[in-house]
Amino acid sequence: MTTEQTNVQLANALGAVAARENITDIFFVACGGSYSLMLLSQYIVEREASGIIGSALNAAEFKARAPKRLGKNSIVIACSHSGNTPETVEAAKMARDAGALTISLTHELGSPLARASEFTVSYVHAPMTMSPAHSGAVLARLTFGILKTREGNTKLGDLDEGLAALPALVDKLISDHRGRIADFAEAHKREAVVYTMASGANYGVAYSFAICLLQEMQWIHSAAIHAGEYFHGPFEVTDFDVPFIQLMGLGPSRPMDERALAFAAKYSQRMTVLDAAKLGVVSLPESVSEYLAPLVFSPILRAYADKLAEAKGHPLTVRRYMWKMEY
Amino acid sequence: MTTEQTNVQLANALGAVAARENITDIFFVACGGSYSLMLLSQYIVEREASGIIGSALNAAEFKARAPKRLGKNSIVIACSHSGNTPETVEAAKMARDAGALTISLTHELGSPLARASEFTVSYVHAPMTMSPAHSGAVLARLTFGILKTREGNTKLGDLDEGLAALPALVDKLISDHRGRIADFAEAHKREAVVYTMASGANYGVAYSFAICLLQEMQWIHSAAIHAGEYFHGPFEVTDFDVPFIQLMGLGPSRPMDERALAFAAKYSQRMTVLDAAKLGVVSLPESVSEYLAPLVFSPILRAYADKLAEAKGHPLTVRRYMWKMEY
Numbered sequence: 001m002t003t004e005q006t007n008v009q010l011a012n013a014l015g016a017v018a019a020r021e022n023i024t025d026i027f028f029v030a031c032g033g034s035y036s037l038m039l040l041s042q043y044i045v046e047r048e049a050s051g052i053i054g055s056a057l058n059a060a061e062f063k064a065r066a067p068k069r070l071g072k073n074s075i076v077i078a079c080s081h082s083g084n085t086p087e088t089v090e091a092a093k094m095a096r097d098a099g100a101l102t103i104s105l106t107h108e109l110g111s112p113l114a115r116a117s118e119f120t121v122s123y124v125h126a127p128m129t130m131s132p133a134h135s136g137a138v139l140a141r142l143t144f145g146i147l148k149t150r151e152g153n154t155k156l157g158d159l160d161e162g163l164a165a166l167p168a169l170v171d172k173l174i175s176d177h178r179g180r181i182a183d184f185a186e187a188h189k190r191e192a193v194v195y196t197m198a199s200g201a202n203y204g205v206a207y208s209f210a211i212c213l214l215q216e217m218q219w220i221h222s223a224a225i226h227a228g229e230y231f232h233g234p235f236e237v238t239d240f241d242v243p244f245i246q247l248m249g250l251g252p253s254r255p256m257d258e259r260a261l262a263f264a265a266k267y268s269q270r271m272t273v274l275d276a277a278k279l280g281v282v283s284l285p286e287s288v289s290e291y292l293a294p295l296v297f298s299p300i301l302r303a304y305a306d307k308l309a310e311a312k313g314h315p316l317t318v319r320r321y322m323w324k325m326e327y
Numbered sequence: 328m329t330t331e332q333t334n335v336q337l338a339n340a341l342g343a344v345a346a347r348e349n350i351t352d353i354f355f356v357a358c359g360g361s362y363s364l365m366l367l368s369q370y371i372v373e374r375e376a377s378g379i380i381g382s383a384l385n386a387a388e389f390k391a392r393a394p395k396r397l398g399k400n401s402i403v404i405a406c407s408h409s410g411n412t413p414e415t416v417e418a419a420k421m422a423r424d425a426g427a428l429t430i431s432l433t434h435e436l437g438s439p440l441a442r443a444s445e446f447t448v449s450y451v452h453a454p455m456t457m458s459p460a461h462s463g464a465v466l467a468r469l470t471f472g473i474l475k476t477r478e479g480n481t482k483l484g485d486l487d488e489g490l491a492a493l494p495a496l497v498d499k500l501i502s503d504h505r506g507r508i509a510d511f512a513e514a515h516k517r518e519a520v521v522y523t524m525a526s527g528a529n530y531g532v533a534y535s536f537a538i539c540l541l542q543e544m545q546w547i548h549s550a551a552i553h554a555g556e557y558f559h560g561p562f563e564v565t566d567f568d569v570p571f572i573q574l575m576g577l578g579p580s581r582p583m584d585e586r587a588l589a590f591a592a593k594y595s596q597r598m599t600v601l602d603a604a605k606l607g608v609v610s611l612p613e614s615v616s617e618y619l620a621p622l623v624f625s626p627i628l629r630a631y632a633d634k635l636a637e638a639k640g641h642p643l644t645v646r647r648y649m650w651k652m653e654y
Contacts (some may be wrong), residue, residue, distance in 0.1 A: 025380075032559025046382075046394045053352075053380045053396070055373075064579040067379070068372045087555065172456035193520060193548045199388060210550075211560035219564055221520045223537075223550030228387035231654055232359025233538035236646060237546055252391040258378065263654045305459060319563060327558055327590045 003133040006122060010138065013103045014145045017075065020101055023150050024073040026143075027100070028056040029091045033212045034079040034105075035059070035124040037136050039204030040294055041077070048147055059087040063094055072099035075146065079104065079135070081125070083111020092116040105139060109268040127302040130170040132163040136295050157192040158285035163290045169280050170296060174303045184272055185307035186212070194220055194243045195234075197260055199227040200253025202276075205301065209245065217316040227253075227260035235263060245269035245304075247297055250276050251290030274300060277308040330460040333449060337465070340430045340446040341472045344402065349427055350477050351400040353470075354427070355383040356418045361406040361432075362386070362538045365461050365634040366531030367621055368404070368470040375474055375482070386513045390421055399426035402473065405460070406431065408452070408492060410438020419443040432466060454629040457497040459490040463622050485612035496607050497623060501630045511599055512634035521547055521570045522561075524587055526554040527580025529603075532621040532628065537570065540632040544643040554580075554587035570597035572631075574624055578617030579605050600628060 012112050017023065026045060028038035036279035038056040045054025057065065059078065070076075076095035080088040083106035093116050096102045104117035107125050114120040121142065124133040131137065140159060174181075188194060194214055198206035207224040214222035225234045225244075238244075244264050248257045254277075276282075277295035279300070284292050309316045321327065344350065353372060355365035372381025379612045384392065385406065391441040397403075403422035407415040410433035420443050423429045431444035434452050441447040448469065451460040456466065467486060474480035501508075513520060521541055525533035534551040541549035552561045554573075565571075571591050575584045581604075592598050603609070603620035606627070611619050650652065 019553070032556060035556065043392070046392055046396075048395060050395050058553055058555040061553065061580065062585050064527060064583060065373055066579065068375060068377050069373075085559075104493065132577070175634075200391060211556065216560035216563040221548060221550075221564055223548075226385055226388065228385040229359060229362065229390075231649075232362070232412075233543040235648055235654070236543040237548060238648070252393065253388065256387050256391060259654075263648075263652075267648070321562055321565070321590075321594070322558075325590075327562070327586075 003124070006133045006138060009119070009121040010141060010145060013121055013142065014149055016101055016119055017146050018149045022073045023052060023075060025068065025069055026052060026054045026075045026077060026146065027062060027070065027095070028054065028077050029059045029062045030079040031059050031085050031087055034088070035207035036204040037139050038135065039077060039207065040201055040291065041139055043201050044140065044143050044260060044291055045147070047050060048153055051151060052147070059085065059091040063087065063091045064242050066094070070095065070098045070100060074098070074100040076100045077103050077105065077139070077142065078113060078117060079139070080113045081095070081107050081108065081180065083108040083113035085113070089116050091111050103142070105135060128174065128299050128306065130166040130295050130299045132160065136167070136298060137163050140291060153307065155287050158288045159291070162284035162288050165284055166292070166295060170299050173279055173296065173300055177300065181304050181307045184304055185311035188243060188308060189262050189311040191243055192221055194222050194245065195225055196222065196245045196247070197225045197227050197230060197264070198247035198249065198254040200249050201250060201290050202247045202249045202294045202297060205297045206247055209305070213301065216319070216322065217305065218308060218312065218314060227256040230260045231263070238264055238267045240269045241266065242268050243272070244268055245272045245274070248273060248275035248277065249293050250281060250292060253290070266277070329452070333460045333465060336446070336448040337472065338606055340448055340469065341476055343428055343446055344473050346478045349400045350379060350402060352396055353379060353402045353404060353473065354389065354397065354422070355381065355395065355404050356386045356389045356415065357406040358386050358412050358414055360535050361408060361415070363531040363535035364406060364466050366534065367528055367618065368461065368466055370528050371467065371470050371618055372474070375480055376478060377609055378478060378601045381473070384413065390414065390418050393421070393627060397422065397425045397427060401425070401427040402430065403427045404430050404432065404466070404469065405440060405444060406433065406466070407440045408434050410435040410440035412440070416440050416443050416590050430469065432462060455501065455626050455633065457493040457626045459487065463625060464490050464493070467618060467622070471507070482614050485615045486618070489611035489615050492611055492617070493622060497626045500623070500627055504627065504630070508631050508634045511631055512638035515570060515635060516638040518570055519548055521549050521572065522552055523549065523572045524552045524554050524557060524591070525574035525576065526583040527576050527578060528617050529574045529576045529621045529624060532624045533574055536628050536632070540628065543646070543649065544632065545635060545639065545641060554583040558590070559586045562650040565594045567593055567594065567596045570599070571595055572599045572601070575600060575602035575604065576617060576620050577608060580617070
């Protein structure tokens with residue numbers, strides 16, 4: 001897979017987006033970590049689109065729910081890393097049968113998902129780095145590309161400019177944070193429960209870290225808490241010894257993160273804070289910086305998980321059920 | 328507050344819904360337990376509406392996100408029990424300023440939320456019972472009422488028929504389940520972590536039980552796991568001693584619940600299963616039974632929490648932060 005190949009695939013998909021007579025809905029459909037990526041695009045559409053609706057749904061839920069609006073005026077973007085997730089493949093088939101324009105994101109070009117979709121965009125997979133060809137970035141480019149094509153949204157250029165700066169920025173940040181990451185790993189290697197907290201554009205990254213890195217790959221109990229929901233239930237579990245990873249975003253959701261942090265840090269002595277305002281994201285084009293923050297958090301958090309795995313002697317690759325059992 | 332009063336309030340709100348020239352979106356906006364109710368309505372709209380879009384959002388997130396589509400073609404339904412939740416009041420004000428039709432659900436008729444909204448519908452509050460005048464039922468009636476008014480949806484009659492049967496059904500179920508509920512409470516009184524799991528129409532109830540009953544009122548670590556997401560991360564935390572409360576719904580999402588239960592029950596010895604198919608819900612009108620299931624689960628789960636609180640000696644009314652601190 002090359003960056004050039006991804007660019008051509010994106011252009012082809014956007015050509016089909018332009019050719020459709022009418023587009024009213026984008027359904028973002030996937031499972032687990034791939035689903036978490038979709039939450040950013042749903043957020044982008046809700047913030048940026050005046051006509052188009054974005055919905056992010058787990059692929060099995062999408063298939064069961066069978067949204068009544070699904071049809072020829074819909075784009076369905078389906079993502080599966082292996083291209084082999086049965087729910088996602090079935091969702092793509094259902095969408096195509098309903099007349100929707102189907103675009104898949106996958107790492108495996110010959111996979112069932114790629115075959116089930118009219119257009120396929122592939123991506124680079126290297127979790128502790130970021131580039132314009134990584135899955136999250138490709139999905140953001142596709143989303144802004146659709147909004148440009150259908151509604152004349154003008155932010156794609158800024159997005160591309162910001163994405164181009166991410167490889168060097170992320171490498172530097174992970175290197176600069178080496179000491180902090182090692183401290184986190186040592187301090188949390190015996191934790192039974194670790195919460196993540198975020199809002200706005202970053203909720204998906206917090207969700208992914210909770211369910212894929214902590215629950216799946218480290219067998220640590222976890223949940224992503226929405227910073228705006230924190231005060232309406234979850235905050236009552238806060239105590240001096242309860243660990244939270246708090247993501248501080250940019251843009252209009254930041255005050256929610258600030259409010260949650262101000263409270264949580266008063267009662268928990270186990271806060272780990274990643275603040276986009278201190279991670280060089282503010283130097284990127286302002287019109288899209290809030291959307292770039294999760295793409296910076298994602299590889300940094302992977303570095304946290306990687307070091308935690310080392311401190312626990314529990315590699316990120318170990319599973320007890322996934323890919324090993326019938327399920 | 329009387330049932331008759333609620334009926335008149337609903338009719339007034341639906342009159343305004345009918346009078347609007349065009350309606351394209353319903354935003355369901357609230358926090359915590361009230362937000363969890365909104366997830367059912369969002370599900371109903373997605374399953375039933377051919378033209379209208381439903382979005383459920385935490386009120387602070389809604390305000391921050393400021394959806395670009397919000398305007399005179401929108402209905403915003405905002406819910407706060409006290410009518411005093413600042414985020415929800417602000418969300419209603421923002422929506423009204425944007426030209427949306429604002430309808431609030433609250434227990435307190437003179438509250439700031441009621442004053443901020445054009446229409447207010449009040450409801451009966453008695454958590455271990457259910458009736459057509461309870462908050463979740465009123466919201467479902469409002470949602471189907473809007474779909475009837477705007478799109479000719481024909482299920483409101485079936486919904487009303489089903490809701491009328493719920494008071495007696497729920498009382499009987501809680502009485503019949505007394506032994507099972509007491510066993511659950513004893514068996515779980517020393518648990519540090521309890522997960523809930525559901526999909527489709529019931530995800531909101533599972534979420535509410537996790538964040539309001541377990542985290543907020545019992546200080547037990549928890550998360551609502553979507554049954555379709557379970558296999559894409561969370562299932563790796565399953566072990567013989569990890570407790571799950573599994574809700575088995577009706578309708579097209581049920582196979583997701585069945586798949587999750589089949590796996591979880593194989594590896595956890597701590598499963599508590601509430602199955603709508605065994606709770607008399609199937610005797611209700613079939614066209615709406617999947618939407619009635621969460622309204623049956625909700626009071627039964629409250630009875631579970633009530634007994635758990637007794638076994639723990641930690642009343643559901645105790646808080647350490649909520650209503651006691653600045654936050």
